[in-house]
Amino acid sequence: MRLYAQTPARRNRQLLVDLIAVTLIALTVRAAFFVRDIIMLLAEPGQKVESSGDGLAEELGNAGDAASDVPLIGDVLKKPLQSAADASSGFADAGASLQASVTQVADVTTTALIVILVLLxxxxxxxxxxxxxxxSMIVRRLADAPGGADLLALRALTGPPAALVELPAPPGGFADAWRRGDQEAIATLSAVALAHTGLRP
Known part of the structure; x- marks a missing residue:
């Protein structure tokens, strides 16, 4: 199995197209992760809310513990502080939930971009x-088979005429030479068919 043509012009085109395709895939993956980083910026307010909520809950909890040591009214003072601490924990949970949602959206978007664009x-x-x-495998197998040169010559005759214009035609033309079994003309036509595929005789 041959991955690239033997003729320089076609091989260079194939290498260029392969290089472009690989580069586009790499750029697509990089761009998808760049989009993910942009989306993840939306999680920063959630991080701040979570951090502030946790800090406030801890401070209010400490204040409530300290207030409970006050004689006679300690329990009365502790209740509102504990309620405020619980509410602050709720804010922290909301911030964490926002971060989880943003992360999920970022992951789904990144995966979708990579899969869709790379597939395209x-x-x-x-x-x-x-x-x-x-x-190329079929043409090479045909060229190596008995009588394959005749079939390749016929393929050259039925292919684009531009490939034959610059060749010196035998008397009566290539078609007549092929019908007569002219081996030199058949070899020339066979080489044209191989070159058209990007192979050498």
Whole structure:
């Protein structure tokens, strides 16, 4: 199995397209993670709310513990402080929940961007490459088979005429030479068919 053409022009085009495809995939992944970093900036207010809520809850809890030591009215003083501490813990939980939601959105967006864009690149890139690999295998197998040169010559005759214009035609033309079994003309036409695929005789 041959991955690249033998003729320099086609091989260089294939290498260039492969390089572009790989570069686009790498840029797509990088861009997706950049988008994730931008989305994660939305989690910063949640971090601040969580941190502030935890700090306030701790301070109010400490104040409530200290107030409970006051004789006679300690329990009365502690109750509102403890309620305020519980409310502050609720704020902290809300901040943590916001961060979790933002993280989930960032992860889903990043995954979707990578999967969709990479699949699009692969759909545009891989089928032509695989088709060429398959075609080159068939043409090479045909060239090596008995009588394969005749079939390749026929393929050159039925292919784009531009490939034959610059070649010195035998008397009566290439079609007549092929019908007569002219081995030199058949070899020339076979080489044209191979070159059209990007292979050498």
């Amino acid at each position: 690149i692969l759909v545009l890139w891989l089928p032509p490459r695989l088709l060429w690999i398959r075609r």
